[in-house]
Amino acid sequence: MDGAAPLFRMEGISKRYGGVRALEKAELSVTSGSIHGILGENGAGKSTLIKVMAGVVAPDEGSMTLDGREVSFASPAAANQAGIVCIFQELSLVPELSVADNIVISDPPTRFGMIDRKAQRRIAEEALARAGAADIHPLALVKDLPLSRRQMVEIAKALARKPRILILDEATSALAAADVAKIFAVLKRLRGEGLALLYISHRMNEIAELADQCTVFRNGRNVASYAAGSKSDNEVIELMIGREYSHIFPPKPVRLPATAAPVLEARTLSWTDRLDNVSLTVAAGEVVGLGGLDGQGQRELLLAFFGVLRGLSGEILIDGRPVAIASPAAARDDRIGMALIPEDRKTEGLMLPMTVRENLSFAALDRLSKGGIIDRAAEQRLIDDMVGLLAIKTAGLDIPVGALSGGNQQKVVIAKWLMRQPRIILLNDPTRGIDVGTKQELYQLMRKLADAGAAILFYSTDYDELIGCCDRVLVLYDGAVKRELVGAELTERALIASALNIHGGDATPRHGADA
Amino acid sequence: MKDWRYWLAEQRGTLLAFAIFIVMFAIYTANHPAGFTANVVQTASNKGVLLAFVAMAQTLVVITAGIDLSVGMIFTLTNCLASWLVIGTGLETAFGVIAVLGTGLLCGAINGAIVIYGRLQPIVATIATGAVYFGIALLLRPFPGGSVNEDLADALTGRLFGVVPASLVALFAVVLIVWVPFSRSVLGRAAYAAGSSETAAYMSGVPIRRGKFAAYALAGLLAAIGGLFLTFFTYTGDAAYASGNAYTLFSIAAVVLGGVSLFGGKGSAIGAIFGALAFRTIGDLLFVFDFDPLWQPLFQGVILLIAVSLGAFALFRVRNRLEWFL
Numbered sequence: 001m002d003g004a005a006p007l008f009r010m011e012g013i014s015k016r017y018g019g020v021r022a023l024e025k026a027e028l029s030v031t032s033g034s035i036h037g038i039l040g041e042n043g044a045g046k047s048t049l050i051k052v053m054a055g056v057v058a059p060d061e062g063s064m065t066l067d068g069r070e071v072s073f074a075s076p077a078a079a080n081q082a083g084i085v086c087i088f089q090e091l092s093l094v095p096e097l098s099v100a101d102n103i104v105i106s107d108p109p110t111r112f113g114m115i116d117r118k119a120q121r122r123i124a125e126e127a128l129a130r131a132g133a134a135d136i137h138p139l140a141l142v143k144d145l146p147l148s149r150r151q152m153v154e155i156a157k158a159l160a161r162k163p164r165i166l167i168l169d170e171a172t173s174a175l176a177a178a179d180v181a182k183i184f185a186v187l188k189r190l191r192g193e194g195l196a197l198l199y200i201s202h203r204m205n206e207i208a209e210l211a212d213q214c215t216v217f218r219n220g221r222n223v224a225s226y227a228a229g230s231k232s233d234n235e236v237i238e239l240m241i242g243r244e245y246s247h248i249f250p251p252k253p254v255r256l257p258a259t260a261a262p263v264l265e266a267r268t269l270s271w272t273d274r275l276d277n278v279s280l281t282v283a284a285g286e287v288v289g290l291g292g293l294d295g296q297g298q299r300e301l302l303l304a305f306f307g308v309l310r311g312l313s314g315e316i317l318i319d320g321r322p323v324a325i326a327s328p329a330a331a332r333d334d335r336i337g338m339a340l341i342p343e344d345r346k347t348e349g350l351m352l353p354m355t356v357r358e359n360l361s362f363a364a365l366d367r368l369s370k371g372g373i374i375d376r377a378a379e380q381r382l383i384d385d386m387v388g389l390l391a392i393k394t395a396g397l398d399i400p401v402g403a404l405s406g407g408n409q410q411k412v413v414i415a416k417w418l419m420r421q422p423r424i425i426l427l428n429d430p431t432r433g434i435d436v437g438t439k440q441e442l443y444q445l446m447r448k449l450a451d452a453g454a455a456i457l458f459y460s461t462d463y464d465e466l467i468g469c470c471d472r473v474l475v476l477y478d479g480a481v482k483r484e485l486v487g488a489e490l491t492e493r494a495l496i497a498s499a500l501n502i503h504g505g506d507a508t509p510r511h512g513a514d515a
Numbered sequence: 516m517k518d519w520r521y522w523l524a525e526q527r528g529t530l531l532a533f534a535i536f537i538v539m540f541a542i543y544t545a546n547h548p549a550g551f552t553a554n555v556v557q558t559a560s561n562k563g564v565l566l567a568f569v570a571m572a573q574t575l576v577v578i579t580a581g582i583d584l585s586v587g588m589i590f591t592l593t594n595c596l597a598s599w600l601v602i603g604t605g606l607e608t609a610f611g612v613i614a615v616l617g618t619g620l621l622c623g624a625i626n627g628a629i630v631i632y633g634r635l636q637p638i639v640a641t642i643a644t645g646a647v648y649f650g651i652a653l654l655l656r657p658f659p660g661g662s663v664n665e666d667l668a669d670a671l672t673g674r675l676f677g678v679v680p681a682s683l684v685a686l687f688a689v690v691l692i693v694w695v696p697f698s699r700s701v702l703g704r705a706a707y708a709a710g711s712s713e714t715a716a717y718m719s720g721v722p723i724r725r726g727k728f729a730a731y732a733l734a735g736l737l738a739a740i741g742g743l744f745l746t747f748f749t750y751t752g753d754a755a756y757a758s759g760n761a762y763t764l765f766s767i768a769a770v771v772l773g774g775v776s777l778f779g780g781k782g783s784a785i786g787a788i789f790g791a792l793a794f795r796t797i798g799d800l801l802f803v804f805d806f807d808p809l810w811q812p813l814f815q816g817v818i819l820l821i822a823v824s825l826g827a828f829a830l831f832r833v834r835n836r837l838e839w840f841l
Contacts (some may be wrong), residue, residue: 056718077720092718096703096711096780098521105708106720114699139521157719272834303835310834327836348837 005068007196008053008084008165013062014220015048022048023059024220030165030196035187037211037228038200041076041240041463042229043497045220046200050169051257054086054196055079080106083164087154087171095143100124102142103157123160131156133180148179155183157328159190167198168189172206184210202293203292204233204500216240232501234493241463241492247469250447253285260284261320263455264305264338264424269314274300276479277314282424282455289470290459292499298459299343305332305457306340318424332363332420339363339417341410343428349413353401357383359401359412364419386415391441408436414445425449427458431465443469463495477501528774529786534774535794535822543796546803553678559799560680561672561748563792565590567686568741569762569771570791571694571784572623572734577770579727580628580710580779581637585645586738587763591620591754592652593742598661598752601743608664616739622737623650629727645763652754660754668747682744686788689740693733694784702729710779768815769794772822794818 006029015023023045030036035119040046051057053064055073064071066082073079079086093102100120101108109119133152142150151171158166168187172180187197187210201207207214211228212321216239224239231239262281269278274297282288290298303310307325315322318336325331331338342348350359360383361368383397392412394404401412410430417425426445431439446469450456460466466473467490475483475498483498485491540559544551569586576583581602593615622644629640646699671681697703708716710788716723741762746752767777773790775782797815801808 075720076718080720088718092715094708094711094715094719096776097707098525101704102719105704105716107705110701114696115701115704117699137521139518141521141524280743300835303837308836310836511551 006030007067009065010049010053011063011065013049013052013059013064015052015057015059021220023052025062026217026220026222028215028222030195030198032164032505033191033194034212035191035199035210035411037207037214038198038217039204039207039214039236039240040217044217044240046217047169048087048220049217050167050200053079053084053165053167054088055084055189057381059215077106080161080163083162084167085161085163085426086157086167086169087158088169093142093154093157094148096141098139099128099136099145099153099156100138100140102153103127103138103160105157106161114360115453124156124456127156127160128153130159130186132186134480152179152183153455155186163195165196165198167200169200170202171199172201172203180206202500217313233497237493237496240496250444252447252471253451260286263319264457265317265320266301266305267315269301269304269310269312269316271300271304271312274349274479275304275312278476278479278481279307280474280481282457284423284455284474285450286375287456287458287470289448289466289473290457290476291463291466291485291495292476292482294461294510296476296499298476299428301476302340302428302457305331305424305426306338332417332422334420337420337423338426339420339422339424340426341414341417341428341430343430343432345409345413349416350401350409353400355398355400356392356404356412357397360386360397360416360419363416367420382419389416389418390445407434410434410442411438414442418449423454425454425456427456427460429460431460431462439465464493466490467492473501518661519762528781529783529789532540532773532786532789532793536789536796539793539796543698543799543803546584548803553674553680557680557682560683562799563795564682565741565745565748566684566765566769566791566795568689568737568744569766569787570773570787571689572737572741573763573770574773574775574782574784574787575697575706575730575734575737576626576637577767577775577777578710578779578782579730580713581705581727581731582767583626583731583734584638584763585622585626585640585641585648586766587759587761588645588648588652589619589735589738590742590745590762591759592622592648592655592754593619593739594745594749595652595655595752595754596654597743597746598663601663601667601746603664604699608667611664612743615743616736619735619737619739619742621735622652622733623738624728624732626735627731629723630731631727645759647712649754649756649759652759656754658754659751659755661752663746663750665750668750671744671747685744690785690788693737697729697733698783702726703821706730707780711781765794766791768819772819831841 009029013023013026017077026045026049028049043080048057052059055076055078071082073082094105103124104120109116109123113273121138128134128136128138131152133156136153142153145153153170172183191197196503199210208228213225214228215222215225216236216382217223218240260283263284264282266278266280271276278301290301292298300309303309305316305325307327307330316325323336325336330336359380364382365374368375368382392411392415393408401409404412429440435454446456446458458470473485473490473495474481474487475495477499482501531688544555547555549555569590572586573583596618597611597615600610600614601608626641626644629635629644630637632642671685673681675681675684702722702725705716705721705723706720706729709723709727713723769791770787771777771790772793773782773786773788775787794815798811800812801814
């Protein structure tokens with residue numbers, strides 16, 4: 001901004017993870033006594049930028065200045081010392097310790113070498129009061145608090161460190177409206193006290209209410225900075241998208257809606273506070289996308305279908321008949337024939353130290369064996385088929401699967417499930433961290449499987465993918481289906497607008513549940 | 516909620532272990548031919564404190580979400596060393612004691628350095644170092660033997676004022692000098708935080724490495740105190756492999772009985788002490804009820820299973836099955 005010299009400035013910051021560039025010559029300057037909103041899509045580089053600021057990640061190049069002097073942070077502790085405190089999206093509280101223990105954790109008050117519990121209690125109570133959360137007992141264990149309360153503790157903890165720059169990364173995503181209002185009052189007061197605040201949020205109305213200055217990030221760069229309120233929601237969305245569209249998607253078949261009977265159907269599925277009356281259908285040959293911001297219940301929905309969640313209410317129907325799916329083993333049973341390609345292939349999809357061959361046949365062992373003995377010839381045939389079909393590049397079937405590239409690992413996960421010839425395929429953000437070439441192969445495979453009669457439910461955080469691959473997309477917000485986008489409605493603008501739950505863009509509201 | 520309720524929730528494991536021990540010990544003394552006399556208490560105390568020291572050692576490491584399979588061997592090694600050094604004039608004995616405790620501290624520090632800076636899994640690292648420590652013990656005492664300053668030994672295994680077992684007083688002193696300061700220091704807090712969630716602790720700028728290192732080193736020290744007391748009770752050093760291993764395994768059992776979570780971040784050495792005393796009392800109970808000592812391992816196993824099952828009830832409340840594996 002004009003006049004006041006910035007308190008903190010980042011220039012030419014770049015960061016790569018392997019081949020993926022997370023930040024490319026990014027710039028940002030922060031002024032005291034103001035709230036700076038940061039906007040951008042999933043993966044636009046916001047989180048990496050924050051991590052660089054907070055000393056969690058070292059940038060590959062670029063410089064940072066604080067009070068006009070060049071600084072670099074070797075650790076979060078070093079950034080804290082300099083007065084930069086970040087409230088991360090993933091909570092940084094220690095669950096088995098008490099609220100008070102957590103609030104003073106980076107610098108506990110001591111007396112005679114021991115932690116001064118009275119002083120600790122006092123600091124904690126002050127910090128909780130400052131954060132507008134005086135109702136939280138300082139002796140309660142963090143693990144016993146609900147998520148929204150933990151978020152308040154996180155804010156109190158940040159305040160106890162007397163920050164000059166306070167960064168809030170999606171800090172309100174877990175909060176109820178009443179708590180958000182309290183936080184906003186606190187943040188405005190802190191601005192009055194001269195703090196610099198960085199506020200990252202997907203909720204545009206929050207940014208509009210709070211921020212003085214906004215910066216939009218896209219593809220690892222800051223593409224625009226403007227005074228808050230000087231641009232309309234639609235203009236901001238344009239800035240967030242503005243990305244070249246690549247023609248790597250297979251053509252979609254032209255089809256009339258609701259020609260085929262649904263293979264998979266959900267009726268009013270609810271689970272804890274994460275799923276809220278979700279109803280949907282997926283027909284044979286159809287690719288249905290799940291859109292929305294990260295963490296709006298998409299993952300839980302897939303887990304619900306796959307028999308992982310307990311205490312689920314509502315109905316799941318396969319071929320029009322209600323079924324109770326009690327475990328992943330029941331879900332993959334031939335009568336249901338479901339497969340889930342998990343999001344985290346390293347923990348839920350693969351056994352990394354075991355060989356490619358072993359990993360491939362795990363899910364299909366019961367089909368390949370008679371009387372408990374594996375038919376090695378049949379196993380080999382099927383494995384050869386799959387390696388050919390998916391073009392898995394591996395030096396051999398007997399090397400550890402951990403030695404393969406990310407894209408090929410993901411192909412192994414998919415091949416492993418295809419060996420069961422599933423009729424219903426659930427995909428949980430399968431292209432995360434995969435190169436473009438492999439992505440393209442996966443898109444084509446998905447369409448091929450659908451054409452062969454599979455019903456596919458596909459969750460992705462990448463809007464291009466949803467538009468390019470899906471026949472329909474259901475957008476989730478806060479555990480509920482907010483919009484259904486079909487055919488020409490399926491645009492990036494409509495996806496983002498409905499993901500942010502603002503009623504604009506060219507999408508029509510969803511008309512009730514599927515009849 | 517009132518403060519005391521939070522305190523109660525935090526101490527639940529310790530109080531449960533305390534209750535189990537009191538009940539078992541009451542049954543034991545009630546059925547003992549001599550009844551609740553100073554003599555009976557002294558004998559029980561002397562047997563109990565050995566495992567109590569080793570269990571305290573194990574607690575420190577388990578709190579960091581690690582495990583120390585060498586505590587029994589440090590216990591054995593320091594016993595053998597004490598049978599050479601803790602002898603002679605008062606000054607010589609004092610130096611001997613310091614050397615023995617220093618050795619234990621060093622053994623623990625080596626474990627810590629390997630686990631933290633060498634980044635080996637605690638289970639593997641301490642199996643290896645345990646074997647090394649036992650090897651050294653065997654070189655020191657190929658055959659049982661040696662001796663100890665008997666005045667000191669008798670003073671520490673006898674009774675104060677004719678009633679209070681001295682070994683119990685020593686245990687209490689060690690709790691006050693080692694455990695209480697550690698658990699209330701920044702390093703102790705760091706050890707708990709690292710055990711509960713290492714990433715969250717790191718993100719908060721907690722001195723994780725120093726906290727864990729302190730936990731491992733002090734574990735070595737506590738095991739050495741146990742080794743010293745073994746020497747006071749037996750007057751000899753004995754590099755007994757089976758005994759060292761048994762102490763390691765029993766220390767894990769005692770820790771679990773005492774409400775310390777093997778996943779780290781939760782529990783107290785006081786709980787582990789009562790866990791150890793309760794575990795020891797099982798054998799005494801079989802004795803007063805005239806069971807064949809052959810039954811002892813079986814009963815210890817059953818008690819342990821019951822105690823561990825109490826902790827597993829929480830799993831019934833889990834609603835996302837993937838959390839079973841966390």
